Amino acid sequence: MPIQSTRSDALQENANERAAFDAGFIAVEITRLLRDDQSAAVKDFLESQELADVAALIEELDEDDDLAVLRMLPLHDQAELLGYLRARAQVDLATRIPRRELVTLMTAMSHDERADLFKQLDEEAQEAILPALSKAEREDLRRLAAYEEWTVGSVMTSDYATLKAEMTSTEAIEALRAQAIEAETIYYAYIIDEARKLIGVVSLRDLLTARPRQQIAQIMDTEPVWVRADEEQEEAARLVARYDLLALPVLDNNDRLVGIVTADDAMDVTEEETTEDFYKGAIVQPLELSVADATISMLYRARIFWLVLLVFGNIFSGAGIAHFEDTIAAHLSLLFFLPLLIASGGNAGTQSATLMVRALATGDVRPADFGRLLSREVLIALALGLTMALAVSTIGVWRGGPDIAIVVALAMISIVLMGALIGMCLPFIFAKFDRDPAAASGPLVTSIADVLGVLIYFTIAARLLSL
């Protein structure tokens, strides 16, 4: 988008088009306004914006300007905004904020986000911050930061709202009012006993519709859905999605409530896991940073392993061709159809694998469905193979005569069937051995289908053409 105007009106115009919030463009305007000492105009603009957009803007600003803009916001907004920054920008900013100010900010942050920030800081910065926090906060921070990266504990937050079972609904609403500033959500409240064991969950909606004197014990759901802190984070995301929850309680191994996973954090987990599945499907290993932020060496390491492995896998295809050198030398026109046949097996296999990997990931298909799906897949693959055989046999007649056409058509049907079956079975085989079905990637399926495709094609050719 070209810069249409140097006046701050341009900002407002742009901001109305939220679909196209262009942080880079706005950053240029903001920088200009700051240079011109028009911080009142900047402040006005910021007030009309969503924090997620201001965060995107701050990432685009130069050093010092970003801090100046951050400080124009009320403390609570500053704290929330830090959570919207990407990991790298967050740490970069945090290391430039004076320690005392950072401690105030971190105290105001939601507990999960401050633990995430804390983990990113270097040891020196961590040790400078810890003594400045209250004892309760220090312990909370240490506890949350201790969970491993892939666990539910690492994405939960500890600032949830709690109630007592013997409260009336009116008392409970008052209690939630008092907890509203601190708690991540007050729309679900958790009822715990003295040992902090979870005994029930109640929604603010149920509290509002209950009779004023009704006891929480009578309203609450005594068998809520929950998850263990040391389970994999995708399990929390799965439960939130399946049961349409706004938040999911997290228990330790003694059934004590230790945190909640909110719906928006569950969505982030799902996005992260889905990205990993996309990568696996393209033989890319998980990245520590986003693609935009990743270094050359990170991307190299994420990609090289499978590429080299499949080079060696494809030697078998080469060996297959070498084995049939005589047949090829006698009928060089066979080579014309080699890429097309081989690619078809890989393509059909990639389709089958992707359909199954995704269906297994969303729970649409379960490993137990294998038998039923297999027979359906055979019929589909035969229909696909026949159609494609028809398509190539016409080219076969034209390029090599009727003999070649028959060879190519038969090879096509067999290769498509073989590719589809490999693609269909591989995800289930991985699941069977407790591996991620997503590892049945297109390139892996294609490599296996390549080797077998070469063998099928030239075996058929050698048999039929020597008759």
Add this chain to the structure above:
Amino acid sequence: MPIQSTRSDALQENANERAAFDAGFIAVEITRLLRDDQSAAVKDFLESQELADVAALIEELDEDDDLAVLRMLPLHDQAELLGYLRARAQVDLATRIPRRELVTLMTAMSHDERADLFKQLDEEAQEAILPALSKAEREDLRRLAAYEEWTVGSVMTSDYATLKAEMTSTEAIEALRAQAIEAETIYYAYIIDEARKLIGVVSLRDLLTARPRQQIAQIMDTEPVWVRADEEQEEAARLVARYDLLALPVLDNNDRLVGIVTADDAMDVTEEETTEDFYKGAIVQPLELSVADATISMLYRARIFWLVLLVFGNIFSGAGIAHFEDTIAAHLSLLFFLPLLIASGGNAGTQSATLMVRALATGDVRPADFGRLLSREVLIALALGLTMALAVSTIGVWRGGPDIAIVVALAMISIVLMGALIGMCLPFIFAKFDRDPAAASGPLVTSIADVLGVLIYFTIAARLLSL
């Protein structure tokens, strides 16, 4: 899971393991209990369950049994449960429910889910139901059902909570209490003027923490994030995720509030769109039903188009090989390396394309980042190509001597670089021409890389080996 016990205790045991809720297993037990006239035990069991799980159970039960179990639930739960059923099971059940009962049920359903169900019914059933509904409900149903499948309107619901700007926070909370039974959510309330134009949004949390006499006009957010009803549904999902919303207001072209998209519906949209992206990445066209429910003919039609198209695309690879028949006849050992070189270009290209497609979909990378990413990609591809060239040149010396090794190594570097650049550029080219970048699928990239790979390999071979 084997059936461990025929007593209803087995149900309870199983239900505690929510992670492994096995609807098929439980359905067998429930059927048995119904045969033995133990409906009290079934009812007890149902009460302790989440509706999403009961829905999965009902899908597993035989005809009549499913209706019997549904009717054991209170009306409101029956209505909510219908929303959890998969489209096919929902229609199947709805057509067996007597008309009068169905009308009562649909009246209790949330507005978006009842519109979805209505659209699935055949015309006869639709016309039987409409006259039995109240005028307001009939109009609401018609309006929601009229939106096209891919729009925001098709996923929004019209049972949102509204407030007036001049209410005090206390009055507003009372008003929400009254709307709590009907509204999809009361955690966000929408402030509209007489023309139903949206003038603000307030959260129940803000209402609770406001002073009792404070006016809504002073508390509400007057510049909320919103979306148009005729935009694409993924735009609503994107906004909900970006701004961490529980619900997003939907406006018509006259700025009137016509519905909201809730966070759980936004999550469903994201899952649907992600599935489509996975399919595109594997040259499978969108399916009308889930993979588990799709018929053979649906799957055939979703897969055949690109498969045949790429067969014709791969003719160029064959033509490339045919063009170099003399070189190949003189050095048949070149064929050994053909599959491995060709596959490497496709694999590197699939990696690059997938990384870019996903980054563009999540917003991690924008089309404007192309230049910066391109130079990084060249460096990564050279590093990958060099590593792989080293790996193959050792095999080259062994299989064909130093000359062949040099040809193969040079070809590997060029082919990997070419593949990676095609994979990297194609998604941006599609985006440039307003096409979905996800169409830059692995198989498409691989097909293009195959053709160019054949040409690169044999051109290098013809030049170097004839010297």
